[in-house]
Amino acid sequence: MLEFIKYNEINDVVVKDESRQWISMASYDELPKIEGILGIKPEYVSKLMYEDGCRFESYDGFDLISIQIMDAKQPQAQKQHVCIYLRKNLLVFIGKYGEYLSDAVEKIKESKIHDMGVDDMLYYILDIIVSDDFDALELMEDKIAFLEESVVTDRRKKCIREVMGFRRDLREMKKFYQQMYIICTQILENENGVISPGTIKYFKTIRSKLDRLMNMVISLRDYVSQVREAYQSQVDISQNNIMRFFTVITSIFLPMTLIVGWYGMNLKMPEFEWEYGYLYVIILSAIMVSSLVVYFKKRKWF
Numbered sequence: 001m002l003e004f005i006k007y008n009e010i011n012d013v014v015v016k017d018e019s020r021q022w023i024s025m026a027s028y029d030e031l032p033k034i035e036g037i038l039g040i041k042p043e044y045v046s047k048l049m050y051e052d053g054c055r056f057e058s059y060d061g062f063d064l065i066s067i068q069i070m071d072a073k074q075p076q077a078q079k080q081h082v083c084i085y086l087r088k089n090l091l092v093f094i095g096k097y098g099e100y101l102s103d104a105v106e107k108i109k110e111s112k113i114h115d116m117g118v119d120d121m122l123y124y125i126l127d128i129i130v131s132d133d134f135d136a137l138e139l140m141e142d143k144i145a146f147l148e149e150s151v152v153t154d155r156r157k158k159c160i161r162e163v164m165g166f167r168r169d170l171r172e173m174k175k176f177y178q179q180m181y182i183i184c185t186q187i188l189e190n191e192n193g194v195i196s197p198g199t200i201k202y203f204k205t206i207r208s209k210l211d212r213l214m215n216m217v218i219s220l221r222d223y224v225s226q227v228r229e230a231y232q233s234q235v236d237i238s239q240n241n242i243m244r245f246f247t248v249i250t251s252i253f254l255p256m257t258l259i260v261g262w263y264g265m266n267l268k269m270p271e272f273e274w275e276y277g278y279l280y281v282i283i284l285s286a287i288m289v290s291s292l293v294v295y296f297k298k299r300k301w302f
Contacts, residue, residue, distance in 0.1 A: 002021050004023050005022055005023070005024050007026035007033070007034055007092070008030075008033065008034075009024070010037055011037060014089075014090065015037060015038065018088055019089075021090075021116075022090045023090075023092070023121055024090075024091075024092045024093075025093045026094050027096075028095050028096075034092075038085055038090075039059070040062075044057065044059065044064060052068060053068055053179055054066060054067045054176070054179035055183075056182070056183045058191045061087055062086060062087040062090075063085075063187070064084070064086075065083065065084040065183060065187075066082075067081070067082050067084070067183070068080070069081070069129055070172065070173065072133040072136035072137065072173065073132075073136050073139075075168075075170075075172040075173050076168060076169060076172055081095050081096055084125075086119075086122055088193070088194050089118065090118060091118035091122060093125075117196060117199070118194075119194060119199045122187075123199060123202040123206065127206055130180070130213065133213055134213070137173075140166070140220060141220060143166075144166060144227060147162055147163070147166075147227055148223075148226075151230050152230060159227075166220075167224055170221045170224065173213075174214060174218070177210050177214045180210050181207060181211060181214065184203055184207040188200060188204065188207070252292045252296070253289070255289070256285050256289065259284070
């Protein structure tokens with residue numbers, strides 16, 4: 001049976017009484033008042049509290065878990081940091097655990113579940129942390145699909161910033177899920193025996209969920225790479241069309257440039273004394289330009 005106590009009610013009796021299950025919450029400012037009772041050395045705290053990412057440390061009689069909680073809807077936003085102290089009969093959440101983690105504890109209080117242990121509570125919290133992530137990834141997939149359609153249909157020419165934004169989000173998510181996967185693996189090793197045999201299967205479930213989330217992230221990262229390649233292909237096609245257009249224009253007027261250069265030389269040519277010489281040059285130029293235009297039209301070059 002879980003019993004909720006305040007941090008200042010934690011004492012040697014609570015720590016040693018393994019016939020009962022206790023849960024508590026404390027801030028970082030309140031931790032120094034109970035770290036001695038919990039057996040947490042200052043170097044343990046600094047190792048977990050001031051390092052980025054997620055970590056798991058197993059000590060004599062207890063485990064310490066540090067989690068930078070990621071919001072899957074905003075992976076690049078500032079993460080909430082929480083440390084979890086776990087022993088056979090005591091679970092303590094330490095730090096800025098956020099409103100939704102506090103709400104989870106309150107829901108358990110209100111539900112009056114009597115047969116839940118501290119290891120069950122830990123499973124419940126870890127499950128809550130990633131509970132909505134599948135929906136967030138599916139929403140991201142829809143956004144990437146819309147972006148891909150926009151690129152292909154040429155409705156959105158400048159999407160490289162969005163592509164890079166997706167890549168940064170997915171990088172943060174992949175790093176978080178990998179770290180959480182490692183934490184679950186280390187919990188399953190159960191060096192201190194704080195996880196009961198009946199609860200082991202639940203942590204295996206979370207690890208499987210994290211594995212699926214990582215696979216989804218990797219798949220979406222490949223999808224984003226494909227969209228980026230499609231965008232680059234559209235840019236290349238656009239540049240090729242521009243170059244082809246200027247090439248056609250240059251080719252059309254090149255014969256006229258030749259004629260201009262020819263008649264611009266300081267030489268006496270027979271056509272200068274011919275009555276219809278000027279008209280002849282005009283007609284010849286028009287025929288050449290028209291012929292090239294018709295030729296390029298048939299080849300669908302413009």
